[in-house]
Amino acid sequence: MSIISAEQLGHAYNDNWLFKNLTFGIQQGQRVALVGINGAGKSTLLKLLAERFKPSEGKVVKAKDIRFGYLEQDPKFDGSTTISDYVFSADNRQQQVIREYEELLEQSNPDIELINKLTEEISNLEAWEYEHQIKTILGRLGISNLEKEITTLSGGQKKRLSLAKLLIDDPEVYILDEPTNHLDIDTIEWLESFLTTGGKTILMVTHDRYFLDNICNEIIELDGGKVFSYKGKYAYYLEKKAEREAIDEATLAKNKNLLKKELEWMRRMPQARGTKSKARKDAFYDLEEKTKGISSKDSVSLDVKMSRQGNKILEIDNISKHFTDQSVINNFSYVFKKGDKIGLTGKNGTGKSTFLNIITGELNPDEGKVDKGETTVFGYYHQSGLKFDEDERVIDVVKNIAEYITLSDGSTISASQLLTLFLFPPKKQHGFVSLLSGGEKKRLHLMKVLIKNPNFLILDEPTNDLDIDTLNVLEEFLENFPGVLILVSHDRYLVDKLTDQLFIMEGNGEIKIFNGNYSSYRIEQEELKTKEKSIVKTENKPTPLPTKEKSKLSYKEKLEFDKLSADIETLEIEIKKLETALANESSDIDKINQIIEQLEENKESLEEMSFRWLELSENA
Known part of the structure; x- marks a missing residue:
């Protein structure tokens, strides 16, 4: 069952119809790209589905209690003054308590009692992970200084802020109009990973073919006021589109030839006014209407003269x-x-x-x-x-x-x-x-x-x-x-x-x-990262025992092996306790640093013990 669908949808500007009688649906978990030439009405269709305004005809049907999020090309900020006002929804208590907590920590002399109160509320709301996610999203999109006024932001910063708000709200259906505009490549790759986790439902317009291919599993083309659906990646879409256009061109040529013959017959205006004559005239007008619906494809032609170029550029x-x-x-x-x-x-x-x-x-x-x-x-x-x-x-x-x-x-x-x-x-x-x-x-x-x-x-x-x-x-x-x-x-x-x-x-x-x-x-870059990790591992790895052929552990090694098993188990329990203590502690900065230091020491020890245990287990 579709969670959002268009039924006989049509829209016109100044009596110029962009599309008519569009009917299609999107099911939960589908990730769909909407493609088409500039001016075909892609952004208008997204706005209609996001219910930004009403269509000229037809309707948009949405499933009940499903949250929709819409990223538009030129975002509006609904009267919000600062980044913080816009990002944190007034009706979302989790977001508001996180906002209060973050703003308090930025003060030079924060109220410890209020920090404790907010910490307790964040724990009760189970919002610590959410707070970390919000920080990650804002950081990845280059958004800092939450008290900065929105009016001072550039167009690119406003688009990233709008995207950040959408990702933080995490709706069940994402409607995205050119989400990669104003993002650098690293951020785009992170966004790909974000959007492809958690079974999100997505409808987006994008020109970025790698982004399209990495996210979408279906493509809907808006062409000549009609929609054509292709269940597959970009390469599959190109292949099937070429086949469809070839069929259209062949049909157009055939129809034109037939129309030419029928037009000659119509011009002769035969005297017979019988049923057969009327039927033939009706068929002519029907064929003429169908032929109008199939148009030969035009494409942009880039061809200009280049100025002569000398040796020194x-x-x-x-x-x-x-x-x-x-x-x-x-x-x-x-x-x-x-x-x-x-x-x-x-x-x-x-x-x-x-x-x-x-x-x-x-x-x-x-x-x-x-x-x-x-x-x-x-x-x-x-x-x-x-x-x-x-x-x-x-x-x-x-x-x-x-x-x-x-x-x-x-x-x-x-x-x-x-x-x-x-x-x-x-x-x-x-x-x-x-x-x-x-x-x-x-x-x-x-x-x-x-x-x-x-x-x-x-x-x-x-x-x-x-x-x-x-x-x-x-x-x-x-x-x-x-x-x-x-x-x-x-x-x-x-x-x-x-x-x-x-x-x-x-x-x-x-x-x-x-x-x-x-x-x-x-x-x-990936090869360099892998090499660096390998070097770090080798440097941290304990010096191995002198290698010699043996079929079993010595008595001393067996005692060490048994003791390591017990010590590793104890250390893992201790690490879990420290992690819990860290999550529950927020007011005492010195104590937090002490817990973090102890946690890092224990994790280092655990890694060394695990390496040694593996060595002994191989010989055992």
């Missing part, structure tokens, strides 16, 4: 940049070569945007210099997007740059023709920018960057809000792009496919150069 010589007491870039040098395809990665806040602004001349380094070649033409796609005049017509956005655009083969086309290639039909071209979806605005932004014929492309999070079909075309264009590319993206699929070198912002001003794509880098 861009040289970075020992640049450094500091803000107050923080070093963002420290003595970094690099000489760009023709055909460089570089991925710029690093956690949020490590200085990726600063680095890009320095090499494009928007920001000066404190030390060192950036020397740009005379023929180098930058094309910089900013993460924040362009500031469009919402009352400007779409076609004027392009005409303000050029009336005619030169393509790679030397031919020229008009601004209107170029917009059509970018899937802006005449009706949208003469409409206002304010009527475009978020993804369509991003596509228009990308187009503005490309028509300046750059030979050094910088793409800062280009995948945000773009549909997967457009991304596939963008990938193909960039694979064949002969100029230099710097790509900043949390989309691991895109970074893997398009880059063969990484600049890794490690923090504290350090930039590491890695030859290879992101997956190669992660494999190397």
Whole structure:
């Protein structure tokens, strides 16, 4: 039985129907990705299912007593002033007592009596694990200083705060609109693990194909106002979609041929007005209606001329940049070569945007210099997007740059023709920018960057809000792009496919150069971690007994073996007691530290005893 379903759902804006008669359901435990081109109505459909507004027709049916959580692209904060006001729900006593406890601990001279009272209440509510989970979620999403005002946060910080609130509330159904936007890759991988535990029910829109593949077990495509369901991963969806489209194209061609013949018959207007003649005319109109319902697929066409590139492209010589007491870039040098395809990665806040602004001349380094070649033409796609005049017509956005655009083969086309290639039909071209979806605005932004014929492309999070079909075309264009590319993206699929070198912002001003794509880098990092763990284990391992062949333990070793078994059991009991004492103690900081120290000593002893016991057991 579905816990959320759409029944004959339809919605229109200004008499323009996005979709009609949608009927589908989502069952408990399903993890579904909603895909479709920009402007198809994906975000609108999510808002309808989250009951943010009413549909033009049809209805949304939800199971009783099921909690729903909705992450929207541009979150609203319902009048909350601070991060703490928003994160901790007023009607959730567990959250409120944790909030009071955390705020009290941040004071320089906290009230010990009140701490004891709150500690007791947290224990009674069995909320210690919940408190740890809240801290983990906030920490992973880079949220600190709970008293900070929400109005001071950037767009990315607001999106992460909204996501944190949703994960803390842990609803039974997650409705997520582009959850990976504004997250770094490490956080995305943690989020994947979080969402795939506990049998969660998920419906999400995402452009991140690795994220989609790692989480979802079903894909629903919104195409031409209809829904098509595919029970499988992304590769299975692509295969079955191609089959469906091939059938549609064949049906369309067949219908067109038949329509042509029938149209000739209709034009002759036979004199006979019998039943057979009327039936044939009815069949013609029926076929015409069906043929309208099947349209040939259009795709974005990225084709522009690249400016000539000289031998000298861009040289970075020992640049450094500091803000107050923080070093963002420290003595970094690099000489760009023709055909460089570089991925710029690093956690949020490590200085990726600063680095890009320095090499494009928007920001000066404190030390060192950036020397740009005379023929180098930058094309910089900013993460924040362009500031469009919402009352400007779409076609004027392009005409303000050029009336005619030169393509790679030397031919020229008009601004209107170029917009059509970018899937802006005449009706949208003469409409206002304010009527475009978020993804369509991003596509228009990308187009503005490309028509300046750059030979050094910088793409800062280009995948945000773009549909997967457009991304596939963008990938193909960039694979064949002969100029230099710097790509900043949390989309691991895109970074893997398009880059063969990484600049890794490690923090504290350090930039590491890695030859290879992101997956190669992660494999190397995992191997290093495994090696480090192995070294630590070897260092902590007690010196083994001199090896000699023997079939049984000596009398002394047997006594040691028996004693170890008893000691290990006693130590395990002692560790459990200490863990219980730690959970129940919160007011006396000195005592807490004492318990932690004793706990660590006991765990070390237990590990040593266990190693020795294993050695003796092998000989026994």
